[in-house]
Amino acid sequence: xxxxxxxxxxxxxxxxxxxxxxxxxxxxxxxxxxxxxxxxxxxxxxxxxxxxxxxxxxxxxxxxxxxxxxxxxxxxxxxxxxxxxxxxxxxxxxxxxxxxxxxxxxxxxxxxxxxxxxxxxxxxxxxxxxxxxxxxxxxxxxxxxxxxxxxxxxxxxxxxxxxxxxxxxxxxxxxxxxxxxxxxxxxxxxxxxxxxxxxxxxxxxxxxxxxxxxxxxxxxxxxxxxxxxxxxxxxxxxxxxxxxxxxxxxxxxxxxxxxxxxxxxxxxxxxxxxxxxxxxxxxxxxxxxxxxxxxxxxxxxxxxxxxxxxxxxxxxxxxxxxxxxxxxxxxxxxxxxxxxxxxxxxxxxxxxxxxxxxxxxxxxxxxxxx
Amino acid sequence: xxxxxxxxxxxxxxxxxxxxxxxxxxxxxxxxxxxxxxxxxxxxxxxxxxxxxxxxxxxxxxxxxxxxxxxxxxxxxxxxxxxxxxxxxxxxxxxxxxxxxxxxxxxxxxxxxxxxxxxxxxxxxxxxxxxxxxxxxxxxxxxxxxxxxxxxxxxxxxxxxxxxxxxxxxxxxxxxxxxxxxxxxxxxxxxxxxxxxxxxxxxxxxxxxxxxxxxxxxxxxxxxxxxxxxxxxxxxxxxxxxxxxxxxxxxxxxxxxxxxxxxxxxxxxxxxxxxxxxxxxxxxxxxxxxxxxxxxxxxxxxxxxxxxxxxxxxxxxxxxxxxxxxxxxxxxxxxxxxxxxxxxxxxxxxxxxxxxxxxxxxxxxxxxxx
DNA sequence: GTGAAAGCGCTAACAT
DNA sequence: ATGTTAGCGCTTTCAC
Numbered sequence: 001x002x003x004x005x006x007x008x009x010x011x012x013x014x015x016x017x018x019x020x021x022x023x024x025x026x027x028x029x030x031x032x033x034x035x036x037x038x039x040x041x042x043x044x045x046x047x048x049x050x051x052x053x054x055x056x057x058x059x060x061x062x063x064x065x066x067x068x069x070x071x072x073x074x075x076x077x078x079x080x081x082x083x084x085x086x087x088x089x090x091x092x093x094x095x096x097x098x099x100x101x102x103x104x105x106x107x108x109x110x111x112x113x114x115x116x117x118x119x120x121x122x123x124x125x126x127x128x129x130x131x132x133x134x135x136x137x138x139x140x141x142x143x144x145x146x147x148x149x150x151x152x153x154x155x156x157x158x159x160x161x162x163x164x165x166x167x168x169x170x171x172x173x174x175x176x177x178x179x180x181x182x183x184x185x186x187x188x189x190x191x192x193x194x195x196x197x198x199x200x201x202x203x204x205x206x207x208x209x210x211x212x213x214x215x216x217x218x219x220x221x222x223x224x225x226x227x228x229x230x231x232x233x234x235x236x237x238x239x240x241x242x243x244x245x246x247x248x249x250x251x252x253x254x255x256x257x258x259x260x261x262x263x264x265x266x267x268x269x270x271x272x273x274x275x276x277x278x279x280x281x282x283x284x285x286x287x288x289x290x291x292x293x294x295x296x297x298x299x300x301x302x303x304x305x306x307x308x309x310x311x312x313x314x315x316x317x318x319x320x321x322x323x324x325x326x327x328x329x330x331x332x333x334x335x336x337x338x339x340x341x342x343x344x345x346x347x348x349x350x351x352x353x354x355x356x357x358x359x360x361x362x363x364x365x366x367x368x369x370x
Numbered sequence: 371x372x373x374x375x376x377x378x379x380x381x382x383x384x385x386x387x388x389x390x391x392x393x394x395x396x397x398x399x400x401x402x403x404x405x406x407x408x409x410x411x412x413x414x415x416x417x418x419x420x421x422x423x424x425x426x427x428x429x430x431x432x433x434x435x436x437x438x439x440x441x442x443x444x445x446x447x448x449x450x451x452x453x454x455x456x457x458x459x460x461x462x463x464x465x466x467x468x469x470x471x472x473x474x475x476x477x478x479x480x481x482x483x484x485x486x487x488x489x490x491x492x493x494x495x496x497x498x499x500x501x502x503x504x505x506x507x508x509x510x511x512x513x514x515x516x517x518x519x520x521x522x523x524x525x526x527x528x529x530x531x532x533x534x535x536x537x538x539x540x541x542x543x544x545x546x547x548x549x550x551x552x553x554x555x556x557x558x559x560x561x562x563x564x565x566x567x568x569x570x571x572x573x574x575x576x577x578x579x580x581x582x583x584x585x586x587x588x589x590x591x592x593x594x595x596x597x598x599x600x601x602x603x604x605x606x607x608x609x610x611x612x613x614x615x616x617x618x619x620x621x622x623x624x625x626x627x628x629x630x631x632x633x634x635x636x637x638x639x640x641x642x643x644x645x646x647x648x649x650x651x652x653x654x655x656x657x658x659x660x661x662x663x664x665x666x667x668x669x670x671x672x673x674x675x676x677x678x679x680x681x682x683x684x685x686x687x688x689x690x691x692x693x694x695x696x697x698x699x700x701x702x703x704x705x706x707x708x709x710x711x712x713x714x715x716x717x718x719x720x721x722x723x724x725x726x727x728x729x730x731x732x733x734x735x736x737x738x739x740x
Numbered sequence: 741g742t743g744a745a746a747g748c749g750c751t752a753a754c755a756t
Numbered sequence: 757a758t759g760t761t762a763g764c765g766c767t768t769t770c771a772c
Binding site: 038040041042051056060084085087088089090091092093094319 | 748752
Binding site for chain 4: 408410411413423426430454455458459460461462463464691737
């Protein structure tokens with residue numbers, strides 16, 4: 001007589017008491033007569049009359065399932081409202097379904113928006129997003145990130161400026177075979193990620209100011225570690241040249257992307273013997289600082305001095321006067337960076353470097369030369 | 371002859387190829403002669419000469435381990451840089467080590483800060499935080515949250531205003547046995563969470579304005595669904611009474627916590643036959659809108675009208691003139707709410723309702739009555 | 741105070 | 757095209 005093969009398949013009593021007295025899978029009710037809190041892949045398989053593995057194949061879009069079976073399984077999944085247990089997938093599988101976004105400055109409006117975009121992309125493909133603050137100038141950044149990647153079994157990382165330009169880090173990630181995607185990387189060679197043509201945007205902005213009659217146009221530079229600072233400076237210089245304005249080096253001053261740095265830089269500019277009539281700050285926060293400094297001297301914007309920024313963060317609409325700035329689609333950039341990364345991770349085509357469009361937002365902080 | 375018991379314990383060849391050619395546990399090297407990417411609890415146990423379960427006890431601060439053993443295991447954990455695999459813990463255990471923060475408005479500065487605070491608390495205790503956007507006026511909010519809680523096996527939730535005042539939701543969470551913690555709940559009875567004495571803060575603010583000579587002080591109310599709107603209105607009325615000022619109902623206007631609502635409300639106030647000389651807006655965004663509306667009419671702050679807000683979000687420092695406001699320690703509030711929740715979850719004492727202090731931030735947007 | 745064995749719910753490898 | 761089996765790394769139960 002053959003061994004009792006049916007018995008071997010019979011589910012044993014579960015170890016833990018089932019917690020919730022809620023929705024219940026018919027398959028489980030039939031089997032156990034007990035209420036339970038969660039439908040499992042086994043229940044779906046039983047209900048659809050296939051093996052667990054077939055259900056797994058359908059769930060993961062793997063080949064070798066007939067269309068009919070696929071449809072039947074999908075219907076049961078839907079009816080039972082089955083969702084795979086994330087931890088079980090991670091533990092059993094090769095993937096962690098986890099990507100991290102590496103960033104330096106934790107509380108900027110810019111990164112916040114980028115984060116939301118990356119989250120959009122991840123959620124759509126049932127990946128999780130982990131936020132990983134990294135001090136970009138720390139000496140051990142490479143080993144810190146390596147520990148994180150290994151510890152959390154990351155499937156990939158999204159890199160934000162300026163971390164995205166750390167050559168040693170990129171090399172190590174490549175060695176580890178961890179896919180990565182860059183947001184606004186300084187160099188575009190062989191990259192996956194997303195960029196904006198910032199230089200052209202600034203050229204347009206300078207043309208706008210020149211069109212208003214301004215000749216003495218100052219620039220407050222961004223933080224030197226960021227590629228954006230470089231592009232925005234390049235656009236400023238190019239824009240001046242195209243407008244036939246000779247650049248006065250005294251009108252180009254250092255900044256660091258913060259409100260305070262914009263405030264101080266503007267004070268220096270206004271104390272010049274021949275001060276500017278317009279200021280292009282490398283981001284909105286510094287532009288806000290510029291407006292603060294100008295107003296504090298009893299001058300007014302744009303009557304005495306025009307001011308413009310870059311990024312179009314919420315503050316641009318909320319200060320008085322509202323800020324002329326360059327809008328980059330920050331959230332969309334996060335989403336696209338996430339999408340390209342997931343392409344690489346899931347091996348569904350090569351990720352690439354996507355260029356997204358900017359828009360000039362003309363508001364009240366720029367006006368005719370006094 | 372006894373069965374080959376040693377054989378039974380001998381590790382079998384692992385199913386997956388080990389990915390990373392990096393750090394290696396001595397125990398594993400000895401056992402397998404292969405490099406591997408990760409130390410496991412088994413390696414720690416072998417190295418410390420105890421069972422897996424004992425290591426597990428030490429890791430989870432469970433009783434029934436001698437101090438000597440505990441120390442020895444801790445040392446090995448440290449030396450091997452062992453970290454438990456999160457998914458394995460979740461899958462095997464009863465807990466998910468996951469809490470969610472439920473919120474309505476995804477992009478407010480306020481919630482952003484709260485989030486960072488909750489994250490502080492969670493990370494310190496190796497819990498994960500999940501962000502859960504919930505439209506607070508959706509009809510099916512209870513079932514939505516229920517699905518989330520069951521699906522993700524949440525160990526607990528942090529509730530933010532105004533969701534934290536949804537009685538049906540709270541009742542359901544109690545039924546499910548899910549611990550929750552409230553940030554600024556409307557009613558304080560039997561709650562776990564954190565509150566600020568907002569009413570007293572506003573009373574002080576009104577006293578500040580009255581001290582500057584203002585008698586016609588307007589109030590732009592917050593969104594009616596939020597308890598905060600109620601307290602801030604109550605503080606306004608109480609503050610007026612204490613200053614011996616009779617309340618003019620025409621000076622109390624509706625708002626919704628947004629910049630635009632503050633802007634519009636202020637336009638209405640300034641068109642009054644006898645307009646106010648000071649405006650207390652129920653939050654900073656509306657105060658920024660008030661300043662915008664005042665400036666747009668060619669008036670100046672605080673020379674013609676004083677303005678003050680509530681929250682001390684970053685915009686308060688970044689607008690001109692800088693905003694007099696009430697500072698609530700938002701991030702700390704998030705942290706404390708998280709801490710109290712984790713107390714409940716981990717059964718280490720009862721969570722309670724913590725009151726945190728506010729501070730008046732006097733800046734440039736308030737001045738003497740014109 | 742400590743350990744052995746049995747799963748948690750899923751997927752990889754290898755049948756068929 | 758589909759099923760079977762053996763784990764993933766940890767915690768639980770229960771025996772000692």
